[in-house]
Amino acid sequence: MDNNKLKDQVKEEFITYLNIKKHRRTPERFAILDHIYSAKGHFDMESLYKEMSESSLRVSRATLYNTIDLLLECGLVIKHQFGANVSQYERAYGNENHDHLICTSCGEVKEYKNSNLFTPSQQKRLQRFKISYYSMYIYGICSKCQKKNQVQEKKNKTNSLTTKK
């Protein structure tokens, strides 16, 4: 399987990072990384905790948060805070580069493939800032909610007309 290759690669990268930082290579840390790279898409801490509770190696919330911090620092995981109370995460590799469409009405988050990187002039202006990754959040109203709103507005109109009479 192709995903196993990726898993090995990120594990290697994680080990290198742990060695440099002189952190220990615990089974919990590898299990968490492995689990995160078993699926694409967004996840939050609660779902990760529950999923891992049912897996071979159960880990505590504290360890989950600790390990996520390490994975964020070495760039293997990306963190998003779209507007809800819970932070969302996703693996950094094996996902296509994408922006996020966030509906401010229903909260739905959709991925939107968009591979426009920085132009040379932008790169130049950013030269002193070492980019590790970037996130584009596009807020608006999704098509479903637009329709819902239209229906709602029609209702309101009818109501105000009848009440005015």
Added chain:
Amino acid sequence: MDNNKLKDQVKEEFITYLNIKKHRRTPERFAILDHIYSAKGHFDMESLYKEMSESSLRVSRATLYNTIDLLLECGLVIKHQFGANVSQYERAYGNENHDHLICTSCGEVKEYKNSNLFTPSQQKRLQRFKISYYSMYIYGICSKCQKKNQVQEKKNKTNSLTTKK
């Protein structure tokens, strides 16, 4: 003053929104909008609360949160969650369009002017999503922290050499 003109404009827009939604036009709501449009840049709820406590019309935290929700909904204020625990806000008008450079090392957030809008082909693909605004967050290491890290790494090297002896 030019800013007063903007204040009047956004107040008008807010009134229109309140009327449509049949919300009341309370002095607190206008005071909060006015205060937010008195300065550029980011702010959080705590600083807004403290500043307004010292102003002519004191408002409670509850009202602050209620009103910010309204201002978000009608698009007069933008909300950011850069990674720290507190949400950051900024006024939507009178600020140049800008992206955000967020240093993952020290947490500093810098604005970066960047007026590249969506290309026609992107617009087309987004046609069913009604964009109200978008935020570009660029994570990385700022120049200051890069320097700090270099110094740190040199130290580590020296230490490991001496300990190896």
Added chain:
DNA sequence: ATGTATGCAAACCATTTGCAATGAC
């Protein structure tokens, strides 16, 4: 007069922290 909006304080809940026990080195 009516019912929405405010202020206060308590509740909520994701995340962080303190500490004893574990296990990587």
Added chain:
DNA sequence: GTCATTGCAAATGGTTTGCATACAT
């Protein structure tokens, strides 16, 4: 053997909520 890491449970703190009072309509 040493000390970083884990798991547990308690603490934290930004945000939300419930309810009595105030006030916009």
